[in-house]
Structure formats: structure tokens, C-alpha cells
Amino acid sequence: MRLFAKRMRTRKPSHYRSGMTAATLEGIPAIILFQLLGGPFLTGYLLYLGASSFQIGIVLAIPSMANMLQIVGALLIQRYTNRKLLFSFLCGFHRVMWVAAGALPLLLPKEFGVIAYIAVSLFGFAGQAIGSVFWTSLIADMVPARVRGRYFGIRNTILWAGGCLAILVFGQILDRMPEPEGFYILYIVAAVCGVLDIVLFLKYPSPPFEKSEQTNMTAMLSVPFRHTKFLKSMLFISLWLFVQGISVPFYNYVMMDIMKISYNWISIATLTQNVAMVAGYFMWGNLNAKYATRRLLFWTLPVIALSCMGWGALPFMPDKAVLVVIHMLIGVGVGGFNQLMFNFVVGDTPKKERPMFIAVFYALTGLAGFLGPLSGGAVYKMAAGAPVWVALYGISLGVGVLMLVVAATIGSRVLLDKKLQVRRLGGTGWRRSG
Structure with a gap:
């Protein structure tokens, strides 16, 4: 028994296990960086720089707008x-x-801060968008399909625990600190996390890549549009992200700006x-091991809609109690939605054509994700002259009610398979389809 245990301890980890461990370790400084620079502190920082609601909408929309460049990545990867x-x-x-996008405005006159932030971050997120095609394709090969749902549930749980802290x-x-000094510390820590993240990139394995079977760019671009189920799901998710945005x-x-x-x-x-999101990752990941991704994706929609509708309880309930419920719902809903959307793209697409499926999906949903916050910023700007409520x-x-209607009408048709049960010939059992 001792000899067997010793052999187990000294045995080298498998190629898959090493890759999954590297992806988890790399994700920890990455999630801290994203929480510091892209979480609630970003809105506070932009308000400190004097940004309007419309300018905040532009900044929030930049990552989604940059995702349209993923098609460039899908072509480069070939x-x-x-x-x-x-x-x-x-x-x-x-x-x-x-990091530079946020650090530079601290060194410039305040009137140039927002413009400098937008300009520099545009370049950064362009690189992120193109690079994410390579990362998504790589990690899809690193994680076996049979454990993909559960692995990403556990990985996201670990990562978001760090983000919570x-x-x-x-x-x-x-x-506790005056705003400039507090933001100095924030960006110093973010810079350290950025360097550590880059170092951990080098721990990833480099498995061989299988090229597309298509012979030219037009043929590669057309493949995702020929898969009806994928196309319908992609169009619906784009609509949903626009309304949500x-x-x-x-x-x-x-x-921050209205409730102070x-x-x-x-x-x-x-x-x-984030705690709700961590719990959601674990819950949706385990459910994804049993149930179809598209079906679970549908059931995240009413949770997100209810979060938006929850703001309507402010006149009747204590503010902080309402905000806690709203954030719990959005954590479970958006966490599950993002995780299942990713699993859908990497799991329900053919391996050799996956980079183009990924690129087309995130380009179209990125356009919707760009237009949503941009429209939201304009709406909140117009609301400045309306009653505070x-x-x-x-x-x-209003957006929550609209989302609930969209989910019940269009979402149920696209994401829920009408043929839910198929009787096996010669047996009494039932089998899920889709």
C-alpha cells in the first residue's frame, strides 16, 4: 500500500491536469486585476475624473466593441x-x-483624463480581443469535454473568491483615503498583478493546433452562419446583451452618483x-454536468431580469436591503450566463472550425454589448432632467420587464428544445435531447 501511494505521489501529472492547474493559477492575478480596474472602482474613478454618464457608457462598452476584432484573431490563428x-x-x-490607461490620467491635467483613459484603453482591449481567440481555442483543447462544465465551475469559484477579497x-x-492617493495604491497593486499574470501565461502548455478545413477566408467566415441552431442562439444572445447593457x-x-x-x-x-456569483458558478457548473448548456442558459435569463426589476422595490423597502437582493440575483444570473455562454461556444462547436465560431459569436455579441451600454449612457443622460425616480x-x-418578456417569448423558442423527451425503442426510460 505504501509503495502504491509513493508511486501515486511521484507520478507526473497528466498533460490535461497540468494545463488546467496553470489556467487556474494564472486566473487569480487576472481576476484581481479585472476587479480593481473594471469593477465598481472604475465607475468611481471615472466620476473622480469628471466623466458624464454618457462617457461612462462609452468606457463600459469598450471591451464589447473591441470583441468585434476577434474575427481578425480567427484569421490570424490559421x-x-x-x-x-x-x-x-x-x-x-x-x-x-x-494599467497605463488609468495611471496616465493621474499625471495629466484633469480635463484630459477621461479622453486619455478612453484612447489608451481602446488599444489595450483591441489586443485582449484578438488574443482571447487564441486563449479560448487553447483552453478548449486543454480541458476535456467530459469535465469542462465542472472544471470551469470550480475554476471560476476559486478566482472569484480572490476577486471578492x-x-x-x-x-x-x-x-478611508483621499481619492487621488487611494487610486495611486489601486494602480500600483494592479500593475503588480498584471506583471504576475504575464509571467504565469508562460506556464500554459502548447498543444498542437488543428487548422480549419476551409481553403479561403470567405468559406471560413460562412461556416458559423450555416449552423442554424448556433446562428439562432447567437442572434438571441446578442439581443439579450443589448437590452441587458x-x-x-x-x-x-x-x-454612486444618484444614491451617493x-x-x-x-x-x-x-x-x-461576487459571493453569489461564486455560488452560482459552482451550482451551474454541477448542473451543466447533467443538463444541456442551452437549457441552463435559458434559466439564467429570468434571474437577471428579476435583478433589474428589483430596483422597483426601493420606494417600499430599505435601500440597502434592496441592493443586497439585487446584487445577489445579478451575481447568480450573470455568473451563470457568462459561464454557460462560454461553455456553449467551446462545447457546441466543431473543433477545427472553433476559432471562427468563437470569433463570429463574440464579434456579434460584442457589437450588441457595445451598443447596449452606449444606449444606456444616453438614456441616463436624458433622465438627468426627469424626476429622480x-x-x-x-x-x-422598465428594462427588467422588457427582459422578462424577451426571455419568455423569444428565448424560450431559441434555447429550449421543443422535443424534450424521446422514448427509447424497446424500453421504458426517457432520454433528454439537445
Whole structure:
């Protein structure tokens, strides 16, 4: 028995296990970086720089707009097949530029801060968008299909636990320190996480890449559009992200600029969301091992809609109690939606054509994700001249009702298979389809 145990301890980990461990370790500094630079503190930082709601909408829409460049990545990957090298360079470039986008305005006159942030971050997220095609294709090959749902559930749980801690700590720091000094510390820590993330990129394996069977660019681009189920799902998800983008990205804006809530309480609300998201990742990941991805994706939709509608309870219930419930719902809903959407793209697509499926999917949904916050920023700007309740809860309540209608009508038709049960010949059991 001891000899067997010794052999088990000294045996080298499998290629798959090493890759999954590397992806998990790399994700920890990455999620801290994303929480510090892209979470609620981004809205606070932009308000400190003097940004309007419309400018905040532009900044929030930049990552989605950049995703339209993923088609460029899908074409490049057919020529430059060293996915580890390319994603390390491009995503590393993003980390450097994103930190620089926030650090530069601290050194410039305040009137140029927002413009400088937008300009520099555009370059950074362009690199992230192209590099993510290489990363997604690589990690899809690194994680076996049979454990994919559960692995990403566990990985995301670990990562977001780190994100929760970062939110909690920096909520305290920013609440206790004058704004410029607090943001100095934030960007120093973000820079350290960015460097560590780039170093950990090099721990990824580099499995061989299988090129597309298509002979030219037009043929490669047309493949995703010939798969009816994929096309319908992609169009619906794009519509959903557009509607969602009008309200959800502006939760922090409403709390900070309209409700005047402190950084400390903002961090508590966001921590609540992240804890719910961690629980959601684990829950949806386990369910995904048993049930079809598209079906579970549908059931995240009403949760997100209810989060938006929850703002309508503000006139009747204590503010903080409402905000806690809203953030719990959005954590479970959006966490599950993002995880299942990713699993859908990497799991329900043919391996050799996967980069183009990924690129087309994120290009179209990225366009919708860009137009949503842009429209939301314009809506909140127009609401500035309306009664306070319109911006406080009216917009989110209306968007939530619309989302619920869209989910019940279009979403149920696209994501739920009509042929739910198929009787096996010669038996009494039932089998799920789809």
C-alpha cells in the first residue's frame, strides 16, 4: 500500500491536469486585476475624473466593441498556430495598456483624463480581443469535454473568491483615503498583478493546433452562419446583451452618483454579488454536468431580469436591503450566463472550425454589448432632467420587464428544445435531447 501511494505521489501529472492547474493559477492575478480596474472602482474613478454618464457608457462598452476584432484573431490563428505565444503577447499587451490607461490620467491635467483613459484603453482591449481567440481555442483543447462544465465551475469559484477579497480590501482603502492617493495604491497593486499574470501565461502548455478545413477566408467566415441552431442562439444572445447593457452596467453609477453611497458600502454590495456569483458558478457548473448548456442558459435569463426589476422595490423597502437582493440575483444570473455562454461556444462547436465560431459569436455579441451600454449612457443622460425616480429605479425596472418578456417569448423558442423527451425503442426510460 505504501509503495502504491509513493508511486501515486511521484507520478507526473497528466498533460490535461497540468494545463488546467496553470489556467487556474494564472486566473487569480487576472481576476484581481479585472476587479480593481473594471469593477465598481472604475465607475468611481471615472466620476473622480469628471466623466458624464454618457462617457461612462462609452468606457463600459469598450471591451464589447473591441470583441468585434476577434474575427481578425480567427484569421490570424490559421497562420500563426503557436497559440500560447500569441495569446501571451496580446493579452500581456492588454494588461500593460489597461494599467497605463488609468495611471496616465493621474499625471495629466484633469480635463484630459477621461479622453486619455478612453484612447489608451481602446488599444489595450483591441489586443485582449484578438488574443482571447487564441486563449479560448487553447483552453478548449486543454480541458476535456467530459469535465469542462465542472472544471470551469470550480475554476471560476476559486478566482472569484480572490476577486471578492480584492473588492473588500480596496473598498476600505478608497473609503478611508483621499481619492487621488487611494487610486495611486489601486494602480500600483494592479500593475503588480498584471506583471504576475504575464509571467504565469508562460506556464500554459502548447498543444498542437488543428487548422480549419476551409481553403479561403470567405468559406471560413460562412461556416458559423450555416449552423442554424448556433446562428439562432447567437442572434438571441446578442439581443439579450443589448437590452441587458442598458441597465446592468449602470448599477454602480446609480449607487454612486444618484444614491451617493460610500465606497465601503459599494464594496459590500459588490462583494455580495461576487459571493453569489461564486455560488452560482459552482451550482451551474454541477448542473451543466447533467443538463444541456442551452437549457441552463435559458434559466439564467429570468434571474437577471428579476435583478433589474428589483430596483422597483426601493420606494417600499430599505435601500440597502434592496441592493443586497439585487446584487445577489445579478451575481447568480450573470455568473451563470457568462459561464454557460462560454461553455456553449467551446462545447457546441466543431473543433477545427472553433476559432471562427468563437470569433463570429463574440464579434456579434460584442457589437450588441457595445451598443447596449452606449444606449444606456444616453438614456441616463436624458433622465438627468426627469424626476429622480426615473434614473434611480424607473429605467432598470422598465428594462427588467422588457427582459422578462424577451426571455419568455423569444428565448424560450431559441434555447429550449421543443422535443424534450424521446422514448427509447424497446424500453421504458426517457432520454433528454439537445
